[in-house]
Amino acid sequence: MLEIHNLNARVEGADILRNLSLSIKPGEVHAIMGPNGAGKSTLGNVLSGRPGYEVTSGEVLFNGKNLLELEIEERAREGLFLAFQYPVEIPGVTNMEFLKASVDARRKHLGMSDLSSFDFMKLARETSKKVSLDPAFLKRGVNEGFSGGEKKRNEIMQMMLLEPNLCILDETDSGLDIDALQVVAAGVNAMRDGKRSFIVVTHYQRLLDYIVPDFVHVLAAGRIVKTGGKDLALELEARGYAWLEDEGA
Amino acid sequence: MTEQVESLIRKDYSAGFHTNIESDTLKPGLDEDVVRFISAKKEEPEWMLEWRLKAFRAWQEMEEPTWAHVHYPTINFQALSYYSAPKSMADKPKSLAEVDPELLDMYAKLGIPLHEQEALAGVAVDAVIDSVSVVTTYRAKLEEAGVIFCPISEAIKRFPELVKKYLGTVVPQKDNFYAALNSAVFSDGSFVYIPKGTRCPMELSTYFRINEMNTGQFERTLIVADEGSYVSYLEGCTAPMRDENQLHAAVVELVALDDAQIKYSTVQNWYPGDKEGKGGIYNFVTKRGICHRNARISWTQVETGSAITWKYPSCILKGDNSVGEFYSVALTNNFQQADTGTKMIHIGKNTRSTIVAKGISAGRSQSAYRGLVRINAGAEGARNYTQCDSLLIGDRCGAHTFPYIESKNSSAQIEHEATTSKVSDDQLFLCQQRGLDAEKAVSMIVNGFCREVFKELPMEFAVEAGKLLEVSLEGSVG
Ligand SMILES: Nc1ncnc2c1ncn2[C@@H]1O[C@H](COP(=O)(O)OP(=O)(O)OP(=O)(O)O)[C@@H](O)[C@H]1O
Ligand SMILES: [Mg+2]
Numbered sequence: 001m002l003e004i005h006n007l008n009a010r011v012e013g014a015d016i017l018r019n020l021s022l023s024i025k026p027g028e029v030h031a032i033m034g035p036n037g038a039g040k041s042t043l044g045n046v047l048s049g050r051p052g053y054e055v056t057s058g059e060v061l062f063n064g065k066n067l068l069e070l071e072i073e074e075r076a077r078e079g080l081f082l083a084f085q086y087p088v089e090i091p092g093v094t095n096m097e098f099l100k101a102s103v104d105a106r107r108k109h110l111g112m113s114d115l116s117s118f119d120f121m122k123l124a125r126e127t128s129k130k131v132s133l134d135p136a137f138l139k140r141g142v143n144e145g146f147s148g149g150e151k152k153r154n155e156i157m158q159m160m161l162l163e164p165n166l167c168i169l170d171e172t173d174s175g176l177d178i179d180a181l182q183v184v185a186a187g188v189n190a191m192r193d194g195k196r197s198f199i200v201v202t203h204y205q206r207l208l209d210y211i212v213p214d215f216v217h218v219l220a221a222g223r224i225v226k227t228g229g230k231d232l233a234l235e236l237e238a239r240g241y242a243w244l245e246d247e248g249a
Numbered sequence: 250m251t252e253q254v255e256s257l258i259r260k261d262y263s264a265g266f267h268t269n270i271e272s273d274t275l276k277p278g279l280d281e282d283v284v285r286f287i288s289a290k291k292e293e294p295e296w297m298l299e300w301r302l303k304a305f306r307a308w309q310e311m312e313e314p315t316w317a318h319v320h321y322p323t324i325n326f327q328a329l330s331y332y333s334a335p336k337s338m339a340d341k342p343k344s345l346a347e348v349d350p351e352l353l354d355m356y357a358k359l360g361i362p363l364h365e366q367e368a369l370a371g372v373a374v375d376a377v378i379d380s381v382s383v384v385t386t387y388r389a390k391l392e393e394a395g396v397i398f399c400p401i402s403e404a405i406k407r408f409p410e411l412v413k414k415y416l417g418t419v420v421p422q423k424d425n426f427y428a429a430l431n432s433a434v435f436s437d438g439s440f441v442y443i444p445k446g447t448r449c450p451m452e453l454s455t456y457f458r459i460n461e462m463n464t465g466q467f468e469r470t471l472i473v474a475d476e477g478s479y480v481s482y483l484e485g486c487t488a489p490m491r492d493e494n495q496l497h498a499a500v501v502e503l504v505a506l507d508d509a510q511i512k513y514s515t516v517q518n519w520y521p522g523d524k525e526g527k528g529g530i531y532n533f534v535t536k537r538g539i540c541h542r543n544a545r546i547s548w549t550q551v552e553t554g555s556a557i558t559w560k561y562p563s564c565i566l567k568g569d570n571s572v573g574e575f576y577s578v579a580l581t582n583n584f585q586q587a588d589t590g591t592k593m594i595h596i597g598k599n600t601r602s603t604i605v606a607k608g609i610s611a612g613r614s615q616s617a618y619r620g621l622v623r624i625n626a627g628a629e630g631a632r633n634y635t636q637c638d639s640l641l642i643g644d645r646c647g648a649h650t651f652p653y654i655e656s657k658n659s660s661a662q663i664e665h666e667a668t669t670s671k672v673s674d675d676q677l678f679l680c681q682q683r684g685l686d687a688e689k690a691v692s693m694i695v696n697g698f699c700r701e702v703f704k705e706l707p708m709e710f711a712v713e714a715g716k717l718l719e720v721s722l723e724g725s726v727g
Contacts, residue, residue: 048682049681050678050682051674051678052674071681071686072678072681072682073681073682073684073685073686073687076681076682076683076684077684081682082682084679087679088673088675088676088679089676090676090679090680090693090694090697091670091697091698092694092696092697092698092699092700092701093693093694093696093697094697097693097697098680098683098693101683101685101689101693102680102683102684102685105683105684105685105686106684109684141697142679158683162683162684
């Protein structure tokens with residue numbers, strides 16, 4: 001699904017990712033934890049092609065394609081989805097219109113015809129209920145005036161509609177109340193079908209009680225310094241990150 | 250990073266062709282003889298000539314206004330030609346079959362069907378090229394309903410009493426520099442009269458086209474909606490691409506008598522000049538309407554063209570309970586400059602006005618909203634709501650807001666809201682991450698920003714306006 005080899009990337013002239021390698025197979029859930037400023041969001045941004053993030057060396061294969069050569073929207077249409085740590089607002093553009101345009105773009109890429117407005121509206125309403133968002137949110141501007149938790153649920157709704165192959169969730173759990181956390185986790189779990197893969201960036205092992213990962217990686221200073229199973233998250237919760245640096249040194 | 254946004258908004262002007270039509274063009278210069286020439290050419294009655302001369306004499310005493318937030322070299326009014334007409338119009342065609350095929354071709358290229366059978370269902374069109382009205386469609390059908398829709402030059406001859414009664418009553422000859430100039434030299438435009446209690450059976454529409462080089466275009470539109478009547482009127486404008494600047498100074502007067510309603514929509518797409526700011530139309534327009542008792546006037550405009558736009562469609566709310574509305578989208582790109590807005594003058598009791606102005610600036614353009622809300626002493630219970638939003642694309646453009654509020658009645662309620670926002674790289678990235686290409690994303694964001702105004706346009710125009718914005722923002726993705 002995703003093969004990252006010795007990826008080096010810089011932002012504003014500073015090297016952030018240093019020889020990062022990671023391999024994700026279809027159906028796997030990889031959790032990424034690590035201290036603030038380690039480069040977790042940078043990884044998601046580099047993979048999705050955000051302007052300003054410069055890859056200096058390394059290779060990324062996504063479904064066998066050279067990901068780094070693709071435009072942002074091509075990566076998205078290929079099935080790479082990034083749920084944002086801080087979703088932005090687009091006033092006046094209704095959620096419905098925005099979602100329909102994105103779903104149409106993805107379907108077109110897959111050689112499928114556009115959904116009729118009627119079918120799409122039906123699907124969008126059903127999906128919004130799955131993430132406990134009132135369908136009235138579909139008529140509002142994209143994230144316009146949404147609360148923090150509503151924005152995150154809106155991200156999950158978009159993910160469900162787009163049916164991506166690889167979902168990168170960047171701290172989708174931060175700022176969520178317990179109920180919302182369960183809604184988000186249930187959404188992700190419902191999408192686990194043995195083929196779709198996930199990268200879940202989080203600071204809290206609590207999320208991993210709901211979304212049980214196959215692997216937990218610790219990203220520090222731009223590279224993966226430790227990989228383990230679900231238990232690693234518990235250990236991190238108890239001991240913090242400092243011991244890893246000692247170990248690495 | 251804003252480079253990326255800017256590369257998206259490089260503009261291609263699709264209406265910029267010139268048609269080879271032989272025309273009668275007066276040599277440049279302006280004096281009383283030119284005014285007499287125009288009047289004679291139009292076979293006008295004496296009173297009309299006198300009216301023009303009065304305006305001309307007033308104009309000579311006036312100074313070009315400089316208060317607007319626009320900059321351009323001084324216009325040499327003596328270097329312009331004040332009359333140009335397609336030669337084939339010398340004997341005015343009686344029907345479409347007699348219209349020069351080159352002309353019909355030109356309108357076809359612009360996507361304006363003049364053939365009645367093909368015309369947009371329910372839209373009657375008056376086409377004005379350079380200074381002359383070339384054809385008005387659906388006249389018979391309109392006349393059945395008692396609606397008069399014809400070139401103003403014809404109205405002056407056929408309905409002199411109506412024209413005399415209303416011409417210059419809303420925008421007097423001496424109103425301002427450009428209005429005075431227009432009053433002296435206007436050559437054509439549309440005249441509309443809707444009789445008492447009549448709902449105009451179709452949308453009325455005028456398409457203006459400047460074709461000749463070095464000619465100024467000065468149309469005059471007068472719309473009178475008699476008591477209890479209703480009309481919706483649409484206006485569209487285009488011009489060829491030329492390196493020289495061309496002057497367009499129109500006057501529009503609306504009269505809404507008791508209980509009448511006029512909806513006036515404009516899609517202005519005059520040539521804006523090239524990417525370096527060369528050429529383009531100077532659009533100095535005076536538009537004003539007067540509302541009598543319970544009457545309503547709505548101005549809706551989508552302004553994407555012109556090198557310079559100077560335009561303030563206004564409402565004089567004279568009658569009690571009358572309503573004035575102004576919905577505007579002004580998009581400037583490259584080196585365009587726009588200073589536009591409205592004036593709402595509340596005179597009658599319980600008069601209400603609504604202003605929704607959306608300015609979009611891209612490239613190195615400058616756009617200004619200038620609005621006046623005046624509540625006179627007698628306007629008990631008057632209300633105004635103003636909302637004024639600016640959207641910046643890139644970081645070399647500017648948006649400015651100049652609201653003027655004068656209230657002489659303490660019972661008045663005035664609300665003003667203003668916002669400025671940017672199409673951010675983050676918004677663009679969100680759209681692209683969801684699979685939309687950057688062009689689609691920008692046009693979606695801009696259309697979203699304009700939503701409140703577009704919904705005021707008649708259906709046919711709303712679609713056109715959306716497309717126009719898309720074209721105006723079109724360009725290669727960098
Ligand atoms: N656009 C940017 N401009 C400047 N610096 C950036 C930018 N993006 C990331 N950085 C820097 O790169 C480093 C890694 O940031 P990143 O956001 O990837 O960290 P993170 O691991 O996601 O942290 P957190 O847990 O706080 O979200 C930080 O030092 C950050 O300041
Ligand atoms: Mg982060």
